Amino acid sequence: EDADFAKESARLTKAQILQQSAMAMIAQAGKAQQNVLQLLQN
Structure with missing residues (x-):
């Protein structure tokens, strides 16, 4: 269960x-x- 939490936490961090x-x-x-x-206007 801890491994699953660590895996999901890492996955979330990667997504962020x-x-x-x-x-x-x-x-x-942008x-x-x-x-x-600006270059075109000058």
Whole structure:
């Protein structure tokens, strides 16, 4: 039972890290898009 808890805990942590990574990539993509628009406007 402890092993199951540890396994699920590790799985949850992995999922959270992946989610945070995805959010960071989305934020970076949005920033890059803003930079391109600024370059085109100048």
